[in-house]
Amino acid sequence: MSGLYIHIPFCASRCIYCNFYSTTQQMLQQQYVDALCHEMKLRQAELAKDCIHSDHKIKTIYLGGGTPSLLTEKQLSQLFACISKVWSKHLDLQEVTIECNPDDVTTAYAITLKNLPINRVSMGVQTFDDDRLSFLKRRHNREDILHAVQNLRDAGIENISIDLIFGFPEETLEAWQSDLHEAISLNVEHISAYSLTYEEGTPLFHLLKQRKIKAISEETDLVMYDSLIDTLANTGYEHYEISNFARPGYRSIHNSNYWHEIPYMGVGASAHSYNKSTRSWNISDINAYIDSIQNNELPRESEYLDLNTRYDDLVTTALRTCEGINLTDLLKQYGRKYHDYMLHEAQPHLNSGYMQIKNHHLSLTRKGLFTADDIMSDLIYIET
Ligand code: SF4
Incomplete structure (x- = not known):
């Protein structure tokens, strides 16, 4: 954390x-x-x-x-x-x-x-x-x-x-x-x-x-x-x-x-936590939150993050930053399948100048910032 x-x-x-x-x-x-x-x-x-x-x-x-x-x-x-x-x-x-x-x-x-x-x-x-x-x-x-x-x-x-x-x-x-x-x-x-x-x-x-x-x-x-x-x-x-x-x-x-997948802990009603393998969130009701904590129970739900979900999260967070996605880390942590998928989906945007690769990082160009949501949804993983 x-x-x-x-x-x-x-x-x-x-x-x-x-x-x-x-x-x-x-x-x-x-x-x-x-x-x-x-x-x-x-x-x-x-x-x-x-x-x-x-x-x-x-x-x-x-x-x-x-x-x-x-x-x-x-x-x-x-x-x-x-x-x-x-x-x-x-x-x-x-x-x-x-x-x-x-x-x-x-x-x-x-x-x-x-x-x-x-x-x-x-x-x-x-x-x-x-x-x-x-x-x-x-x-x-x-x-x-x-x-x-x-x-x-x-x-x-x-x-x-x-x-x-x-x-x-x-x-x-x-x-x-x-x-x-x-x-x-x-x-x-x-x-x-x-x-x-x-x-x-x-x-x-x-x-x-x-x-x-x-x-x-x-x-x-x-x-x-x-x-x-x-x-x-x-x-x-x-x-x-x-x-x-x-x-x-x-x-x-x-x-x-x-934006760089670093784990965090959230406390309080509706707060989210993330530890790379799971995401959890506390109940969004202040009275229920207080009651539960007073009874020594953590009022939260959680979901396991499979590799697809983690890849999608990476697309929608790291691509927001000026550094973008580290392709070397992507290959190491997610494997060849996700690395190649990303580059394949990014290719049309690279060709039209909406994305760029610099120092092994894939990022949005100035032009790409204006259509960031569309580009991210193109890079989201879809099993073929
Ligand atoms: S309602 Fe509260 S949380 Fe929402 S914008 Fe206003 S001050 Fe911020």
């Missing part, structure tokens, strides 16, 4: 585009933090029995949500005290990230974060436009974002990431570029940017179906993505994954491990 993911499923309110598992039952926060600590003890006891994994180190911790910044200073301290106690022999930390909502990051909260082992803060900024923030039903406004970044810097946090969304209904290219320039002016180390998606079951999806809003055209969406790549590259950000950009030395280590 290399990464520890801790899911904090609380949100003060629900944003209209979100389909992540989260709850507004904040009165359960303390019981939930107690359950997280208990789950970590159960998981450690389980790992201790497994001599293959017991000597593995935790190099990254990621508190994701939901909204982890709803946790109080006392609850965060409790979590980190528990991590130090339970995993004392396994900690070799390089990166500890917490996701924050900008309006939670007051001067005092930024100092609290700095005083914990946290060294990276990821904020769901989404846009600097107050009308678009209010359309999304986000809690913060533009001023909150500026204050949050300043508070984090004043407290001494040196690694800040922000998430942005583009492609809002009626958004123009100029409006998106204005958001991008505001983001750049914050001088943060890392930027993630995603096109607005209409996930089934969300209020945003219903607005679209009821024709109360109109999605922008695919062409405008692609032009916005194109301008994102150029604008950030011109200001010194490395484009290291389809949606992620970092100043040199500031790529997300935790997320990069997901």
Whole structure:
């Protein structure tokens, strides 16, 4: 195991585009933090029995949500005290990230974060436009974002990431570029940017179906993505994954491990774990999760990953990165059959300039980034 993911499923309110598992039952926060600590003890006891994994180190911790910044200073301290106690022999930390909502990051909260082992803060900024923030039903406004970044810097946090969304209904290219320039002016180390998606079951999806809003055209969406790549590259950000950009030395280590098949453990309701041969996931119901953990039972299901599934996972993760797929490792770990299959399916895309092979790595070219999903689905393994 290399990464520890801790899911904090609380949100003060629900944003209209979100389909992540989260709850507004904040009165359960303390019981939930107690359950997280208990789950970590159960998981450690389980790992201790497994001599293959017991000597593995935790190099990254990621508190994701939901909204982890709803946790109080006392609850965060409790979590980190528990991590130090339970995993004392396994900690070799390089990166500890917490996701924050900008309006939670007051001067005092930024100092609290700095005083914990946290060294990276990821904020769901989404846009600097107050009308678009209010359309999304986000809690913060533009001023909150500026204050949050300043508070984090004043407290001494040196690694800040922000998430942005583009492609809002009626958004123009100029409006998106204005958001991008505001983001750049914050001088943060890392930027993630995603096109607005209409996930089934969300209020945003219903607005679209009821024709109360109109999605922008695919062409405008692609032009916005194109301008994102150029604008950030011109200001010194490395484009290291389809949606992620970092100043040199500031790529997300935790997320990069997901894209490179490094094992991780997820604790908390709905959290996923992966150990190369199985994938498991905890129940997505906070009450059932707490009950089960209180009864010393891990509330999870798991699936065995056969070679086909692992190959498909590799296609849909490693191809997202600028390095792409290491063909030498592919041959060694998956065998000739999968290696040759991949090269055969990639050939038309290599011929048309959508893919490239450099230093034994197969990756998407700039042109290929725009049709990444189609290319990945062509490379998915189908038994003939
Ligand atoms: S704060 Fe994040 S997790 Fe919570 S509803 Fe909004 S987008 Fe979803």
